[in-house]
Amino acid sequence: MKLRHLTRSSRTALAIALAAPAVIALPQAAHAQPAAQSFSIPAGDLRAALQAFSSSTGIQLVYSSDLVVGKRSSGVSGEMTAQAALARLLAGTGLSARMSGNSATITRAGAAGEIAAQDGERVLGPVRIEGDQGSPYFGGAGRAAGVNGVNGSRDITATEGTGSFTSGALTIGSKVAQSMKDVPQSISVLTSERLEQQNVTDFTTAMRQLPGITLVQGGSSMETQFLSRGFLINSIQIDGGAPLSMSFGLRDGYNPQIDMSIYDHVEILRGAAGQFGAYGNPSGTVNLVRKKPLDHGQLTIDAQAGSWSNYRLVVDATTPLAFDGKLRGRLVTTYQDQRxxxxxxxxxxxxIYGVTELDVTPTTLLTAGLNYTKQDTVPWIGGLPRYQTGADLKLPRSTSLVFPWNRWDFETRELFGTLEQKIGSEWLLKLNVTQNRQTSFRKTAGSEGAVNPVNGLGPDMIGAYYDTGSEQLSAEATLTGAFMLFGQRQEVTMGVNRVASDATDGFAYQALILGASFNLYQPYANGPIYCGSGPAFCPAGTVNRTYPPVNVLNFNPNDPIYTEPRAPLASGRFLENGQVRSSAYLNLRLTAFDRLHLTTGLRWTREETNQIQQALCVNLASSGCVGKAIGDVRSEPLNRHYGSTDFSWPPAANLSFDVTKALTVYAGYTDIYASQSQYRTVQETALAPVTGGNWEAGVKWAARDGKLNLTLAAYRMQQKGSAIRDMSIPEYEVSQGVRCCYIGDPNNIVQSTGIDVEVSGELRRGLQFSASYNYNKTTYEGKTYEEYGMAGTTYNSISPRHVYKLWMSYDFGAAGHSGKISGLTLSGGVNGQSSAYYTGYFCQNYIGEPNPVNGQQECASWGPPDFAPYEFTVPAYAVVSARIDYRFSDKWSLALNLENILDKTYYQTVSNSPSSGHWYGAPRSVTASLRAKW
Incomplete structure (x- = not known):
């Protein structure tokens, strides 16, 4: 194999290997910094890109000819040194360059030292220069290693184009880009490469791939809950901003419907996450990082077709717009039609997603954008029931109890902007604002009730109607930087944020649309009239105490008794329905003796909830409506105003020690806090907040210059003082409309213990790997639970003890193979967990004649021996998936994703009742993706 010496007029080419990052080998300047010049080399064939580079710089390139066939560069645009421009051209190719005078030798990237070239010639391996690649602090080392921020984006955490399964810089848990090993908590990332390889198109699918996360289907096919360390994740960040609530107003406000086509990667922190915001839930938090404009033109088209008539098209375009590349833009449009x-x-x-960036000055970056989503759905409400005995119905997985007229439609508008101002070389001021407005219309029905094993009846058709609007406005200002003290670098982060949520606009109360005494249901002329109330409220001639029966075992959605009901009258409205959370925080990373670091911080939080609720007349015979008209106010408004303030003390404290440059050990404490001011004690005082702590110790190793990250952590969390009903006092409402009476004794403890293990990144050239194992055990502890007979029992039994996830990929081209096989990438993995369950009681002794309409019977009594315990189990399962991807050229590729290859039949979610809430996991499926990139 010959080595060719290329001059300005020579043809040049290089191999692009998507799975391995580029590291440019550049010597340190002995004296003055190299002069910058303007580059405008478009993305495309690397042969042409390097020829343009050589022509514009006069730098001679030396390379081995077996690296050149059919490869691609992301291009480079802007003013920079020749070394930095060459680094951009090689980013994501698995190649590196060594500069020597007016020439550069290009080889495959490897460990520092010597690399054997073809024909026995030996050249130096990659050498990194901080001046060219950026500061090693605040995530700069990750950019230098080529595992993030090398695709032409100003975002140093960007993973697009790196081909990596890991990142060298995340903002989760720190508010500033830090390497994974420098954050003393359990954090993980789902990179752009994995989003593409595992065909992650929505937020639920993304969460399914993250370490330690368990999915629990909610009350409909549109609602999913996410568990981490046994607790519910209830907050989300976007671009590291103030945390937004994932639980505010699931029925009366914001319901996140997140498409992943606009996000570069997903970051997650497991454990207490309240250090920089108002959400101190022990589960953790998620950070979604938006795609940003690139400094070069790029157009990507991704068309998909999959099982069950699932079609999707994403067009993603980015380019410099004006002012010599200082103004850049990006537009993403997505269309999906899915069964x-x-x-x-x-x-x-x-x-439709659009974002622009403007370099106002060399130290000022302004970003603004919008995201508009319109989503119309025909959802399934409630899932499958079971027999009254708790036995599985064993229905086909294609079975559903979806009524054809069901609909749940969303329209979401999001506006956002950030301003980043560098102050000197070490300080950054950042303002981040996001406004999210959503309207939601829902008219649905589902099945409710267990199936009588004798006659096959029992469930009823239950319907509801919502017409809602919501808004969340989040704003945050942060100042981050570093200073020298006692000869050591000290880092500081301080900030304030505020999230205001409001669900007043357009709200109509939930209203039953089937069979209430004020809203009788007659599905067709001369048909039965259903009235769900008792004889005292139901007119003569109606079918009392029931709704339309649902024959689950022989369901016919076109039966006339399931005719779409009329919309109900509004039974109430909110004059005010909002929540405001404000926080201020100070975080320090103090260093002593070079290797020893103390991370500590303080946080102040204020939470307020304000609701003014009016009931409206829908039945003129009901109390308060006699002599009034339909829609008149029925009674005095119900006011709910409550709030709480918290100051984190003792402060969070984490100690870490750099054993080597790549190996860090850490141990520390982070506080848990959650307001409970909506609950009242018997003395009618607000319940104290949930408190507690997260103790964690671990080891983090960043191998292969940050291309491979390994973490091992052990933790113990105690959440204290969660509200428990005071069973000695009947439940009632106090004057402000909140519920009474509850106990919040600090001796009421929920404990979570476990182990996290994760490895992600490049094991060897061309081989990317991500594997995680998470063990978790949750129990009730403390005196209060002992009195209730609950001490030592499982707190959240639907959260499995063991969760494991694996995905690996081998890129033949990146590994050095040539010829036709160089375009092939094979990937595969498995997601699995141990069993999980719900327990409860069911009636095993029914008396009386069955109801002639729905087959329901009365239980002989509400205690033993007529009630017997049951356990609904999600058995242990493992779902195997794979992907085959072939690049026909530097522009075109075709991939096949196969999910649940072994066609495992399993329940992904069960409920604590035989009446509903049981959901199958998806059967085997295939998705074909045709992708083009210019």
Missing amino acids: YFYDRAKLNKIL
């Missing part, structure tokens, strides 16, 4: 493995449910979605 599900169960009958009749469907989704149709249109998304």
Whole structure:
């Protein structure tokens, strides 16, 4: 194999290997810094890109000819040194360059030292220069290693184009870009490469791939809960901003419907996450990082077709717009039309995302954008029931109880902007604002009730109607930087944030649309009239105490008794329905003796909830409505105003020690806090907040210059004082409309203990790997639970003890193979967990004649021996998936994703009742993706 010496007019080419990052080998300048010049080399064939580079710089390139066939560069645009421009051209190719005078030798990237070239010639391996690649602090080392921020984005945490399964810089848990090993808590990332390889299109699918996360289906096919360390994740960040609530107003406000086509990567912190915000839940928090404009033109088209008539098209374009590249833009449009493995449910979605960046000055960056999503769905409400005995119905996985007229439609508008101002070389001021407005219309029905094993009846059709609007406005200002003290670098982060949530606009109360005494349901002329109330409220001639029966075992959605009901009258409205959370924080990373670091911080939080609620007349015979008209106010408004203030003390404190440059050990404490001011004690005082602590110790190793990250952590969390009903006092409402009476004794403890293990990144050239194992055990502890007979029992039994996830990929081209096989990438993995369960009681002794309409019977009594315990189990399962990807050229590729290859039949979610809430996992499926990139 010959080595060719290329001059300005020579043809040049290089191999692009998507799975391995580029590291440019550049010597330190002996004296003055190299002069910058302007570059404008478009993305495309690397042969042409390097020829343009050589022509514009006069630098001679030396390379081995087996690296050159059919490869691609991301291009480079802007003013920079020749060394930095060459680094950009090689980013994501698995190649590195060594500068020597007016020439550069290009080889495959490897460990520092010597690399054997073809024909026995030996050249130096990659050498990194901080001046060219950026500061090693605040995530700069990750950029230098080529595992983030090398694709032409100003965002140092960007993972697009790196081909890596890991990142060298995340903002989760720190508010400033830090390497994973420098954050003394358990954090993980789902990079752009994994989003593409595992065909992650929505937020639920993304969470399914993250370490330690368990998915629990909610009350409908549109709602999913996420558990981490046994607790519910209830907050989310976007671009590291103030945390937004994932639980505020699930029925009366914001319901996140997140498409992943606009995000570069996902970051997650497991454990207490309240250090920089108002959410001190022990589960953790998620950070979604938006795609940003690139400094070069790029157009990507991704078209998909999959099982069950699932079609999707994403067009993603970015380019410099004006002012010599100082103004850049990006536009993403997404269309999806999707069916599900169960009958009749469907989704149709249109998304438009636009973002611009402007370099106002060399130290000032302004970003502004919008995101519009319109989503129309035919959802499944309630899931499957079981027999009254608790036995599984064993129905086909395609079975659903979806009524054809069901609909749940969303329209979401998001505006956002950031301003970043560098102050000197070490300080950064950042303002981050996001406004999210959503309207939601829902008219649905589902099945409720267990199935009588004798006659196959029991469930009823239950319907509801919502017409809601919500808004969340989040704003945050942070100042981050570093200073020298006692000869050591000390880092500081301080900030304030505020999230205001409001669900007043357009709200109509939840109203039953089937069979209430004020809203009788007659599905067709001369048909039965259903009245769900008792004889005292139901008119003569109606079918009392029931709704339309649902024959689950022989369901016919076109039965006339399931005719779409009329919309109900509004039974109430909110004059005010909002929540405001404000925080201020100070975080220090103090260093002593070079290797020893103390991370500590303080946080102040204020939370307020304000609701003014009016009931409206829908039945003129009811109390308060006699002599009034339909829609008149029924009674005095119900006011709910409550709030709490917290100052984190003792402060969070984490100690870490750099054993070597790549190995760090840490141990520390982070506080847990959650307001409970909506609950009242018997003395009618607000319940104290939930408190507690998260103790964690671990080891983090960043191998292969940050291309491979390994973490091992052990933790113990105690959450104290959660509200428990005071069973000695009947439940009632106090004057402000909040519930009474509750106990919040600090001796009421929920404990979570476990182990996290994760490895992610490049094991060897061309081989990317991500594997995690999480063990978790939750129990009730403390005197209060002892009195209730609950001490030592499992707190959250639906959260499995063991969760493991694996995904690995081998890129033949990146590994050095040539010829046709160089375009092939094979990937595969498995997601699995141990068993989980719910327990409860069911009636095993029914008396009386069955109801002639729905087959329901009365239980002989509400205690033993007529009630017997049951356990609904999600058995242990493992779901195997794979992907085959072939690059036909530097522009075109075709991939096949196969999910649940072994066609495992399993329940992903069960409920604590035989009446509903049991959901199958998806069967085997295939998705074909045709991708083009210019």
